[in-house]
Amino acid sequence: MAKGPTVYHVAERAGVSIATVSFTFRQPEKVKASTRELVLAAAEELGYVPSASARGLARGRTGALGLFAYDYLLDPSGGPGQGGPGGPGDLSQDVDAPGDREDGNLRLFPLYVDEVQRGVELECWRRGQALLVGGGNPANNEAVLSDIAGRVDGLAVFPRSVPVEALARIARRIPVVEVSESQRNRGVDHVTVDNASGARAITEHLINVHGLTDLLFIGAMPSSDNDERLEAFRGALTDAGAGLGHEPRYPAGSEPAVAEIVRTICQQGVLPQAFVCATDQDALVVMDVLFEAGVAVPKQVAVTGFDGIAAGRVIRPSLTTVRQPMERMGRTMVELLLDRLDHPDKPPVELRLPVSVVLRESCGCTPA
Amino acid sequence: MAKGPTVYHVAERAGVSIATVSFTFRQPEKVKASTRELVLAAAEELGYVPSASARGLARGRTGALGLFAYDYLLDPSGGPGQGGPGGPGDLSQDVDAPGDREDGNLRLFPLYVDEVQRGVELECWRRGQALLVGGGNPANNEAVLSDIAGRVDGLAVFPRSVPVEALARIARRIPVVEVSESQRNRGVDHVTVDNASGARAITEHLINVHGLTDLLFIGAMPSSDNDERLEAFRGALTDAGAGLGHEPRYPAGSEPAVAEIVRTICQQGVLPQAFVCATDQDALVVMDVLFEAGVAVPKQVAVTGFDGIAAGRVIRPSLTTVRQPMERMGRTMVELLLDRLDHPDKPPVELRLPVSVVLRESCGCTPA
């Protein structure tokens, strides 16, 4: 590509100074209409496109926001450096009809994070904000993160995608907002959901509507969200006067570990009345194993999830779950970031968004 | 945010020149190991994050690729400035269980473009490439586009998201790759699929396997892809010695127009044996209307689509279609872009990727 035209070329062509060219684009009202036309025409003829690098350097702001989107599907361990592959491989078979796999790469899409990402994108677009979407790369995660940080004015990150120290380092330079994980990274803004209410509501539903009291809580990865859900689960059980027939099996450590636990339970024939899963993904794993073991859901055992991912309404039986407002969460992250840019000194924000219980088939309800 | 540390600060702290600092990050092997440690330590302590703006300006490259992703769901007319909202509103009800709507904003996700976008992202991440995802905004589309163009070294665009002239203007500065629309924008690289083979194969399937000959081709938006599909459809019919019992209803102009046409056909009781739709989205509209009209698919009439979007395997009956390798297409776009950066003078490339027929329920087949 021939090096493109710059302000200098446009200025010369229009017979004005480079300052006027700049003003024409950044503060049109400061330039006399006739001059503006001149400059615009020159720019048009030359095919001038302002360099964002130069602008960013001069202004001290890049004008873009960043999203660090670790790919949980490539590395289902729940985060970088926490374990190897080996995850929802066979699981996706339930969802994707055979032959629908893309290049042999089984994928379960969109996931929770994907929908949040969608929200971030939509909100940025709505505001005409440039958005840099960075990808976690199991290998050189930190390098990528640092690269992105150097390109943006604010950064949105997903839970456990980044080591705390690295995040803290970035947060010293630019605003950072994290979704979930309210406990960690106390210096940065957070967007979370009301895990407690959700978990309590769905547990009480199982108890009150379906008359189930022997419930087992299970989940693969530890996180503050999951901790809160377990806590509320316990609370609901206690309040209902029901004991813990089955001890929670959380954190199981990984999805294969969850599968193994459920498999063992099936073999020993000590099924609970319901599996209350920490996340939808966990629930999918559980249902997968139950299916293999010939255990009928919800007839023999109920299953519930948490998140509201798309796959949950696709599988049979469809998954009763607690839905997070994922798109809204993404949008909110953008709002917080932009707000923080204007008010760097406001104390850290932690927004909790409401959730809603979605009753489907897996708990025994039959939706319309 | 306090203005962050720069090369100058790091250099001073480490007792070297700024050049050495730069070398430490860009060409580590040129710097003596001991010096490197010194610099790295200083950078670490200071929390130094290199400015991408400055680097970009100095190097003449931003180091990022761009994706211009017009949101077809916000504006289902198929492109900016082609019509208002009003589209798959009720349609998504088939897919989303009630209560699953997000903030009243019915969404059908992921769409064709979303999956291609996914491919672009994954490939960029894999290569550690920064990716700027720009959003089309029905209002100031061109401004946004220009802004993005100024931020990246290469741009991937979706069909009909950008007026030809605007695209041409950009393409003079940086490499551009477009997905589909092989006819337009002849100066830029293209990634397309073998529309003809796909359309022919699925048509022949209807004819040979299901013995249907009275087929109606229908689609909302005109595009070179759809043109090719219609062409192949006609060819298959001719070769089979079957006439056109029903004239193609393409381009219908919009999704509501498609719905209207099908509705009329139902009322007049002149149903074809099958609706061969230009896209999956068209097929979903068709099936939606047929359902309302009480026409059984595939019993009374078969329906086929083209694209292979996720929704197609979710609805009942599931949609027989021609699957495009969407993720691969996205990945290919990135490859082309990077390749083009190294070889600016190679003649324009047009890659055609193969497609595959996916037989599901809507044609009368019953997949495993």
Next chain:
DNA sequence: GAAATGAATCAAAGCGCTTAGATAATTCCT
């Protein structure tokens, strides 16, 4: 031990834009 060779570091010139502050061109009054 001096010259020659190679390695490591540095000085300095931009990259294309923004934006004070200075200057020039208009407009408004009296």
Next chain:
DNA sequence: AGGAATTATCTAAGCGCTTTGATTCATTTC
């Protein structure tokens, strides 16, 4: 008409980094 008050434009100083060519330092060779 002449000067004050505006308005429009320009001059010039960076913004933080990369990179060439020069310089310095360390090592090798005769």
